Amino acid sequence: MLTWILGLGGVVAAVPVQASDDHGAQASFAVRAQHLRLFGNEVVHDGVLVVENGKVRYAGDAKRAGEIGHDVIEHDGWLSAGLVACRSYSGTRGDTLEGKRPLTAEARIADVVALDHVDFERALAAGITTMVIAPSAANVVSGATAVVKTHGASFVSREAHLALSFSDSALRFNRYPTSYMAALGELENALARPSGVWKRVADGKLPVLLDAGSRDEIQRAVRFAKDHKLQGALSRAPWAGELADDVKQSGLAVIAGPFDVGTAERSLASVVALAKAGVPLAFGVDAPWNSEEGLRLSAAMCMRAGLDGRTAWESLTSTAAAVAGAGTRVGKLVSGYDADFVLWSGDPLDLTSRVVAVYVDGQRAFGGAE
Amino acid sequence: MLAIISLMTLGLHSGSTSMFHSASEDQATARSVLVRSEKLYVTPKRVIEGGALLIQDGVIVQIGRGLEAPEGARVIEGRVVCPGFIDAWSSFALEENAFEDDRVGRATRASDALDSYVDPRFEQQILGAGVTAYRVQPSAGARAGGLGAVVRLHPGKRADQSTLLADCCLAGGIGLARDGRAVDVFDRVGEIDRWIGALSDGQAYLEEQNEYRHELEEWQKKIAEKDKELDEAFKKAKKDREKAQTEAKDKGTEFKEKEYKEDKKPKAPRFDEDKAELARVASGELPLVLEVHRALEIRSLLEGTKRFTRLRLAIAGGTDALECAEELKARRIPVIVWPQPTVGGRPEEARVKGMGLAAALESAGVEVILGSGAAAGIGSRDLPLLAALAVGHGMQSEAALAAITTRPARMFDVSDKVGSLEVGRQADVVVFSGEPFAATTQVRFVISGGDLVVEGR
Structure with a gap:
């Protein structure tokens, strides 16, 4: 008989309950938390999450849960869905760019991601359970992104988006193309006679990730997406909010950030404007070059600039999952979804809250009982 | 400006002293700010529940519970008040x-x-x-x-x-x-x-500087002693000198002035800014x-x-x-x-x-x-x-x-x-809508150098 002890700094009360010897891979159990942060901005006091075979069976009011009939972990804090980071380079060891050729549509970042890399442990420690791994944006067409779980060495998708770049970082003086015109010409060409990956893009089966920096690059990317009826998201696009109406019309989402100490107010105001216009929002984390905890920091910085709590929370979870193309599997604590969740010392939107334990597919991946 | 004008008036009419005072008092009332809170951090360790802060002319004049706002004072409120x-x-x-x-x-x-x-x-x-x-x-x-x-x-x-x-x-x-x-x-x-x-x-x-300072002090003391000695012995010395001069004249010898060995003034070490x-x-x-x-x-x-x-x-x-x-x-x-x-x-x-x-x-x-x-x-x-x-x-x-x-x-x-709230110092105060580090908390007011520089959001 073992005891679930999640007592990190006395935050979690230990309640002796029956548990199997194999902590991590328990088929079914429940977590009862003081606060349960659900989809949207809904917070349930005294909530319970029931996990069965790595999936959520129930999440909500403990009183309405009826007879849980499982081993129960008591958590004297908050519980929420695991966070989803929409752009990262974790596990790639920097091998994200083909340096000689500007158009590598068939390249897949999934082929180089090391799922057991220590980068993912740091992501877990920051409460991140799902990540979009992207190739570098320094090529006009750099290849397919992948979606990974940060624990359990599994891909959610090996081909989530085709990453295109409209920014000047894809233009270089020593190789073709050296101009926006030529770069755009190549993209138009690819869609004129689509084959392979481009066929899936043209058919709307594969969304695109459009990297853009300056306002004119954002405009060009939005126009391109509109012209070809592409789905997907603008990536980076620090001032997309100044063109919020255009972006909204295009149906594209925006992967903003990561925002670090000293980010210009203009970039933060852009996110607030996008939210007001109803553009779906998610945050990039750009780890390991940036800290994984930059994900929550980005949201907190936007909140301080005026972003509402609901949008901030959704952009860390459900909207991010949708942008990753995994919106029916992760990002929400809803029956049938993957049991990816985090136990926090307080509200996850508060930077003062600590990650106490992280579970991926119902398995404890970080913290908790040792 | 107001003070200058008042002073000019004061110079022109001797009877206008009271006018000068009233002008300054009006200004003081207008510049009074009472900051009320549910929780006042005087320092991170010293918290006054329901504490308030009275600022007059930019200076904190009172800290405590149940402070009354002077007439005409501006009252601002927030849940938590901290030093800037x-x-x-x-x-x-x-x-x-x-x-x-x-x-x-x-x-x-x-x-x-x-x-x-x-x-x-x-x-x-x-x-x-x-x-x-x-x-x-x-x-x-x-x-x-x-x-x-x-x-x-x-x-x-x-x-x-x-x-x-x-x-x-x-x-x-x-x-x-x-x-x-x-x-x-x-x-x-x-x-x-x-x-x-x-x-x-x-x-x-x-050490060099200290040594120099010490030597200089010694030297100055010595010089002062000598000065005093000379002063006291001046008459005698004068008489002796005259006597010696006459003697020398009488004897036909050469008169030798008594030489004073002057103490050397210590030399200051070379200044080096670094x-x-x-x-x-x-x-x-x-x-x-x-x-x-x-x-x-x-x-x-x-x-x-x-x-x-x-x-x-x-x-x-x-x-x-x-x-x-x-x-x-x-x-x-x-x-x-x-x-x-x-x-x-x-x-x-x-x-x-x-x-x-x-x-x-x-x-x-x-x-x-x-x-x-x-x-x-x-x-x-x-x-x-x-x-x-x-x-x-x-x-x-x-x-x-x-x-x-x-x-x-x-x-x-x-x-x-800066760094804590204390009576007598210029006010640097932040008024929050909640706990300072919570995500939903907003800064409501900021007073810096005694002036209200940020107003409510």
């Missing part, structure tokens, strides 16, 4: 080249490089986050260092007018990359040796802030500085400081922690960094001070978020609050002006 925050590591308003110039000397003053025409919107953004003062230093990683300054954010006043202390520390760096190139290990060791050597020079200079500042550091008058990251270098620095018993050292950055935590704790050497980008380092190195480091050092008993890191001048705006992150890594919120108020104030010798 202090960013211990900022580059705000510092002229860009000054920040990057690593050839500065020890006597270079950051206060000389403050840009008085910095965009006021930036200042407003930083104030809007509750940060009312910051420390800057010339150059981020100069080998030789320079004098840092503590400056208050005070709209409408130039940075030089609102400088709280123009020489709050001597600051420099050890083993930092320069011009984008890493410094090799031998040069890094050399840099530590140079700092220790410099401190020795400072110590020697101090050594003069180092002397102040060696004597503990000025704190020394050194940015140093690697365990090896921190350890060598601690070893080398051991014999300077009055030195007030602070480590800045301190990526590996945790490995030297015991000695830092024993010698009460604080560490100024700021968020460090992973860029440049090997990402695989899973070191405790940034605000995680702050929490870890604090729990190891080392005093932690937080800074925004000077990467961008506007970074000071994010200081409260960093404090929140530190709490998120396990730092007590009381300690995190101290790390951006009382601790930097004490470290940089401005605790008589």
Whole structure:
């Protein structure tokens, strides 16, 4: 008989309950938390999450849960869905760019991601359970992104988006193309006679990730997406909010950030404007070059600039999952979804809250009982 | 203006004294502000539930419970009231080249490089986050260092007018990359040796100066004695001289004036501006802030500085400081922690960094001070978020609050002006809608240098 002890700094009360010897891979159990942060901005006091075979069976009011009939972990804090980071380079060891050729549509970042890399442990420690791994944006067409779980060495998708770049970082003086015109010409060409990956893009089966920096690059990317009826998201696009109406019309989402100490107010105001216009929002984390905890920091910085709590929370979870193309599997604590969740010392939107334990597919991946 | 006009009136009509008084009183009432709260942090440790603060003419005149608002006073309210925050590591308003110039000397003053025409919107953004003062230093990683300054954010006043202390520390760096190139290990060791050597020079200079002062004093005393002696013996001496002169004339010998052997005035040692500042550091008058990251270098620095018993050292950055935590704790050497980008380092190195480091050092008993890191001048705006992150890594919120108020104030010798709320000082106050570090909390009012500079959102 073992005891679930999640007592990190006395935050979690230990309640002796029956548990199997194999902590991590328990088929079914429940977590009862003081606060349960659900989809949207809904917070349930005294909530319970029931996990069965790595999936959520129930999440909500403990009183309405009826007879849980499982081993129960008591958590004297908050519980929420695991966070989803929409752009990262974790596990790639920097091998994200083909340096000689500007158009590598068939390249897949999934082929180089090391799922057991220590980068993912740091992501877990920051409460991140799902990540979009992207190739570098320094090529006009750099290849397919992948979606990974940060624990359990599994891909959610090996081909989530085709990453295109409209920014000047894809233009270089020593190789073709050296101009926006030529770069755009190549993209138009690819869609004129689509084959392979481009066929899936043209058919709307594969969304695109459009990297853009300056306002004119954002405009060009939005126009391109509109012209070809592409789905997907603008990536980076620090001032997309100044063109919020255009972006909204295009149906594209925006992967903003990561925002670090000293980010210009203009970039933060852009996110607030996008939210007001109803553009779906998610945050990039750009780890390991940036800290994984930059994900929550980005949201907190936007909140301080005026972003509402609901949008901030959704952009860390459900909207991010949708942008990753995994919106029916992760990002929400809803029956049938993957049991990816985090136990926090307080509200996850508060930077003062600590990650106490992280579970991926119902398995404890970080913290908790040792 | 009003005062000048009143004074003129006073000069013209002797009977207008009362008028002058009433004018000034009106002004005082108009300039009274009562700040009410549910929770008033006098210091991070001293909290008054339901505390209030009365400010008159920009000066805190009363702190306590149940304060009455004087007639005509402005009343502002919020859930939590704190002293204004202090960013211990900022580059705000510092002229860009000054920040990057690593050839500065020890006597270079950051206060000389403050840009008085910095965009006021930036200042407003930083104030809007509750940060009312910051420390800057010339150059981020100069080998030789320079004098840092503590400056208050005070709209409408130039940075030089609102400088709280123009020489709050001597600051420099050890083993930092320069011009984008890493410094090799031998040069890094050399840099530590140079700092220790410099401190020795400072110590020697101090001793030389003290010796000179002592000798000068002795000399002056001796001269005074001689003067007195001469004065008293003057008549006798005159008589003796006349007598000797007559005698000499009579005898036909040559008269010899009595020679006074004059004491040589001690010579002042040559003034050296760099050594003069180092002397102040060696004597503990000025704190020394050194940015140093690697365990090896921190350890060598601690070893080398051991014999300077009055030195007030602070480590800045301190990526590996945790490995030297015991000695830092024993010698009460604080560490100024700021968020460090992973860029440049090997990402695989899973070191405790940034605000995680702050929490870890604090729990190891080392005093932690937080800074925004000077990467961008506007970074000071994010200081409260960093404090929140530190709490998120396990730092007590009381300690995190101290790390951006009382601790930097004490470290940089401005605790008589900022960092806590005290009767008699100019008000630097932040009024929050909730707990200072919570995500949903908003800054409602900020008073800096006694003026209400941010009003409700």
